[in-house]
Amino acid sequence: MTHRKSRSIGMGLVALLGFGSVWLDGRVAEGAGPGVIEWRSDLQRASVEAKTKQRLLWIQFTGSWCHFCTLMDRESFIHPKIISQSRQHFVPIKFQSDTNEELASRLGVTGLPATILVTPAGEIVAKHEGYLDPETFHTFLESARVRMEGAAVANRTAAAPAPPGARVEASLALAGYCPVSLVQDHRLVAGQNAVSLEHEGRVYRFADPIARGTFQRQPERFIPVNSGRCPVHQVDRGTAKSGEARFGVLYQGHLYLCADEPGRVRFMKNPDRYCHVDTADRGLCPHCWGHDFVLAKGQPHWSPAHDGLRVTTAERETREAARRPESSTRR
Secondary structure, eight states, X not given: OBOSOOOOOOOOTTEEOOOOSOBOOOOOOSSOOTTSOOOBOOHHHHHHHHHXXXXXXXXXXXXXXXXXXXXXXXXXXXXXXXXXXXXXXXXXXXXXXXXXXXXXXHTTOOBSSEEEEEOTTSEEEEEEESOOOHHHHHHHHHHHHHHHHHHHHHHHHHHSOOOTTOOOOOEEGGGGXXXXXXXXXXOOOBOEEEEEEEETTEEEEESSHHHHHHHHHOGGGTSOGGGGBOHHHHHHHSOOOBOOGGGEEEXXXXXXXXXXXXXXXXXXXXXXXXXXXXXXXXXXXXXXXXXXXXXXXXXXXXXXXXXXXXXXXOOHHHHHHHHSGGGSOBO
């Protein structure tokens, strides 16, 4: 673990997080005074608190040797606006990286200080590595909070039953370009309105009926990864931004849509950095964390129910083993 300034490698709104039923040494006392951040020290309790209060879980990795960590403690974490934010909208927990290396590794932490913000459902919405001054850090926290609240409103709206007889309009996918032509022929071909179909809430247009039939037989081959969101924006900035068909990249049989040409170039230079943006739980089983707070590796499979994520689910034997006390890490 290094203490240099590090670029953000946030996994975005769709990277479900798995922690585990473990006791971790945060070396920070709970119940701090009114003028400081109330850092928690028990991950399981903090996660339950975040779910109960419907707040973002703020995970802070630090190190006693880290100059920029000390700088943030002295400058950013004592700022009144940030303290107020932490008490009203977050459940903050701080870990020493050297005593919690397994957790840091699972979250992809490569530099300190590292800040990771997680929804009550276990999804990483923002991540940053390196020093941030008080004003910039305040904006970082506020942006994540607004995104979470916006997503919650959207989910409630989507879950609300439509009036009798009302039809919910599906959005147009790929700006109307034919997905089959894009994937098979590597060409942007405008689809025909008369040759279209609706799939999972989106309307796809096709160059001809043959292309439509090809899509119907194997839709997952042509649906953009990450619901069409730009993988470079999510990984590098921790933000969600729609990609465009004209900046598409085909990699390992999957279609990725970048937001712009610089993003497409970045993806092509280092595809392994961005190609797993749609993999839920960083390879961990979401059910194990969601129900039992345990870590368990899963097997990847395509899941339309998870908005196009390649969800990993553990077998029953793996889940049972993860629940046993001897599988937990204690420090």
